[in-house]
Structures are given as C-alpha cells and as structure tokens.
Amino acid sequence: MILKNRAKPLPLRKLDAATPRLSPQFPGLPKMKEDAKMQQQGYNGEIKVDYFLDNLVPMYTILQDVYLRVNGKNFQIDSLIIANYSIIIVDSKNYKGTITFNTILNQLTRSDGKIESGYEYPITQVKNQKFHLQNWLKQHNLGHIPIKCFVAIADPSTVVQVEGDQEEIGKYVVHAAEVPERIMNTDRQFGNKGAKKHSDYQIGKVILKECGEFDINLFKRYGLRTTDILPGVICPDCGVRGMKRVYNGWQCGNCKCFSRNEHMKAIDDYLLLVKDSITNKACAWFLGNITRGTATRILKKSGLAYHQKHRCWRRE
Structure with a gap:
C-alpha cells in the first residue's frame, strides 16, 4: 500500500x-x-x-x-x-x-x-x-x-x-x-x-x-520582502492579476474570463507567501480592495478556521 x-x-x-x-x-x-x-x-x-x-x-x-x-x-x-x-x-x-x-x-x-x-x-x-x-x-x-x-x-x-x-x-x-x-x-x-x-x-x-516536509525560505534565498508580493486575484485563463469582484464571482478585465471561486487561489497564495493566518482586513486588501463585509463572507465559506483570540483565519 x-x-x-x-x-x-x-x-x-x-x-x-x-x-x-x-x-x-x-x-x-x-x-x-x-x-x-x-x-x-x-x-x-x-x-x-x-x-x-x-x-x-x-x-x-x-x-x-x-x-x-x-x-x-x-x-x-x-x-x-x-x-x-x-x-x-x-x-x-x-x-x-x-x-x-x-x-x-x-x-x-x-x-x-x-x-x-x-x-x-x-x-x-x-x-x-x-x-x-x-x-x-x-x-x-x-x-x-x-x-x-x-x-x-x-x-x-x-x-x-x-x-x-x-x-x-x-x-x-x-x-x-x-x-x-x-x-x-x-x-x-x-x-x-x-x-x-x-x-x-x-x-x-x-x-x-x-516524516517532515522540506521547505525553503523564499525571502532569504531571493531577497524578497513582503511588500514585493503584489495583491489581486489572478485570472486563470490569461494570467493577468486584478480580476474584479462582480455579482457571485470574479471577472477579468483583460480577457473577460468569469470565475466563481478564483479568490481561493489568492487566499492560498497569501497563506503560503505572506503569513500563515489572514484577517478580514488583510483579505479585503489582498483580493483587490473589496469591502470588509464581502471579505468576511468569503472567509466564512473558505474552509479556514476562525480564531477568536487573534481575530484571524487559518488552516486547521
């Protein structure tokens, strides 16, 4: 097996x-x-x-x-x-x-x-x-x-x-x-x-x-800073960053691609690259300056666990 x-x-x-x-x-x-x-x-x-x-x-x-x-x-x-x-x-x-x-x-x-x-x-x-x-x-x-x-x-x-x-x-x-x-x-x-x-x-x-998991520190190896990581939802079709929030999803201004859940990839990017937890405020900013209310609704459906003490969301 x-x-x-x-x-x-x-x-x-x-x-x-x-x-x-x-x-x-x-x-x-x-x-x-x-x-x-x-x-x-x-x-x-x-x-x-x-x-x-x-x-x-x-x-x-x-x-x-x-x-x-x-x-x-x-x-x-x-x-x-x-x-x-x-x-x-x-x-x-x-x-x-x-x-x-x-x-x-x-x-x-x-x-x-x-x-x-x-x-x-x-x-x-x-x-x-x-x-x-x-x-x-x-x-x-x-x-x-x-x-x-x-x-x-x-x-x-x-x-x-x-x-x-x-x-x-x-x-x-x-x-x-x-x-x-x-x-x-x-x-x-x-x-x-x-x-x-x-x-x-x-x-x-x-x-x-x-068993552990092999990892590297991108920031040390390549001279990255957290401010180098640019926010925005990336289009799955043309790869352009900055999809706009529309009713019940996201739309690319470049190729007009529509996606319902592409924000999940952006949230995963944030947790991989920036921090292992995300707040409502950080989510609103990273997804392209959407409203805090929309960010909260997205996070509630994301499958992430909410930690009341630190008022943030992270993987269980």
Missing part, C-alpha cells in the same frame, strides 16, 4: 505562487522562474517513476517524498519501498537527451546535442541517502534491515552512456519501467541470503510518524 502519497513540493508551490505576484523588474525573478522550471521537471520525473512503482502497491509498503532528520541533518528520499526483507531507496532523475556517467571522476554530464552540462553525481547522492537512512534506522532499533538504492531514469528516451565501469553503473542506474522487477529481485535475494522477514506496514508507520 502507499502509506504516504506524493504532493507538489512546498518550495515549488511557493515559487509558482510568488512569480506571478512580483514586478517584472524584481531582480530575483529570472532566477526564481528558472528554479521553478527545474523543480517542476524533477517533480514530473518523480510522477513518471511513481507510475511504475504503483505495480508494487499490492505487495509492499511505499512512502513517497520522505523527509527525515538524523544526527542534526535533514535528508530527503524520493521514494522508499519497504519490501519483505529489505528497504529500497529510489531516486528519480528526469534528464533529457544523452547522459554520461564517468566512474573515474564520479561525474555526470548531459548533452542535448548542442550544450553539454555537468550535474551532481546521482550515485553519490543516493549513497548518501542510504548512509543517512542506515543511521536513522539504527537509532530506531531497525538497523538490521538491509538497504538497496537505485537511480531511476524517468524518461524512456534518455540515452545512458558510461565512461569507465559499466557493471558498477548497472548496479544502481535503471530506467523507470524496469525498477519494479529490480526491486522484487533484490528483495528476493536478500531473503535467500538469510535476511529476516519483517512487517513492512509497521516499519512504514514508524517512518511516517517522523
């Missing part, structure tokens, strides 16, 4: 919320857009790999997007499969074109036919994840469980080349469609070698209890 489902990463949600609300002249905007593009590509790759890992759901316990802390350090794992005799780490990579693993220099390069770029070595990354997970399991009296790790290439059209030890790369790197079979074979081998069978569900519950 899937014990923890993958959601759109919080840093990506923040970037997607922030970039349409910044002035085109904001210095950090190009970097933010580039980072959002890269994070979206990584997230798309994880979803592609999930499609194949779903084949293991009837047999094993799966946790997606695991974020744990051990010895004062945080570490993240794209997919964690708790099988009958072992635990398998799957790190998803969504590269386009041709990638080359150099086992002598521990280096990865990618070529799209025009530009060659260097990347952090995926095998080093996944070995570090294994090291941290081993330490975490030891601290939770689960250190006896063997761990295997794989680098899953999400796009089937990606060409994998090797400079050096092909056999070494073959131990770790596999296209996504082959991952389930490799996991089943690996777990069977551990069982044949004498590894003890364990309750994958119970171990999954222990890990799930300790």
Whole structure:
C-alpha cells in the first residue's frame, strides 16, 4: 500500500505562487522562474517513476517524498519501498537527451546535442541517502534491515552512456519501467541470503510518524520582502492579476474570463507567501480592495478556521 502519497513540493508551490505576484523588474525573478522550471521537471520525473512503482502497491509498503532528520541533518528520499526483507531507496532523475556517467571522476554530464552540462553525481547522492537512512534506522532499533538504492531514469528516451565501469553503473542506474522487477529481485535475494522477514506496514508507520516536509525560505534565498508580493486575484485563463469582484464571482478585465471561486487561489497564495493566518482586513486588501463585509463572507465559506483570540483565519 502507499502509506504516504506524493504532493507538489512546498518550495515549488511557493515559487509558482510568488512569480506571478512580483514586478517584472524584481531582480530575483529570472532566477526564481528558472528554479521553478527545474523543480517542476524533477517533480514530473518523480510522477513518471511513481507510475511504475504503483505495480508494487499490492505487495509492499511505499512512502513517497520522505523527509527525515538524523544526527542534526535533514535528508530527503524520493521514494522508499519497504519490501519483505529489505528497504529500497529510489531516486528519480528526469534528464533529457544523452547522459554520461564517468566512474573515474564520479561525474555526470548531459548533452542535448548542442550544450553539454555537468550535474551532481546521482550515485553519490543516493549513497548518501542510504548512509543517512542506515543511521536513522539504527537509532530506531531497525538497523538490521538491509538497504538497496537505485537511480531511476524517468524518461524512456534518455540515452545512458558510461565512461569507465559499466557493471558498477548497472548496479544502481535503471530506467523507470524496469525498477519494479529490480526491486522484487533484490528483495528476493536478500531473503535467500538469510535476511529476516519483517512487517513492512509497521516499519512504514514508524517512518511516517517522523516524516517532515522540506521547505525553503523564499525571502532569504531571493531577497524578497513582503511588500514585493503584489495583491489581486489572478485570472486563470490569461494570467493577468486584478480580476474584479462582480455579482457571485470574479471577472477579468483583460480577457473577460468569469470565475466563481478564483479568490481561493489568492487566499492560498497569501497563506503560503505572506503569513500563515489572514484577517478580514488583510483579505479585503489582498483580493483587490473589496469591502470588509464581502471579505468576511468569503472567509466564512473558505474552509479556514476562525480564531477568536487573534481575530484571524487559518488552516486547521
């Protein structure tokens, strides 16, 4: 079963919320857009790999997007499969074109036919994840469980080349469609070698209890200030900020699109970017200087919880 489902990463949600609300002249905007593009590509790759890992759901316990802390350090794992005799780490990579693993220099390069770029070595990354997970399991009296790790290439059209030890790369790197079979074979081998069978569900519950959520501080990373976040309801069709409140909804002055509930996206943006709670006054301002009474009616229907002591609304 899937014990923890993958959601759109919080840093990506923040970037997607922030970039349409910044002035085109904001210095950090190009970097933010580039980072959002890269994070979206990584997230798309994880979803592609999930499609194949779903084949293991009837047999094993799966946790997606695991974020744990051990010895004062945080570490993240794209997919964690708790099988009958072992635990398998799957790190998803969504590269386009041709990638080359150099086992002598521990280096990865990618070529799209025009530009060659260097990347952090995926095998080093996944070995570090294994090291941290081993330490975490030891601290939770689960250190006896063997761990295997794989680098899953999400796009089937990606060409994998090797400079050096092909056999070494073959131990770790596999296209996504082959991952389930490799996991089943690996777990069977551990069982044949004498590894003890364990309750994958119970171990999954222990890990799930300790899982956090990876986040970044946009304001520190990109030099943002809260005053840089521009208010207004953004049109879902043309992307122009500043939809006007009309009877029973919102209308875009640019493309005339009508939406009944687009204010909910704006409120979510506020809670993501500005503050984790919102007052009636702040809501009225952020939605485009609507009346306080209209803001109050919107918040009452928003699903947010009202906190009388602080006179604000927030997620439960």
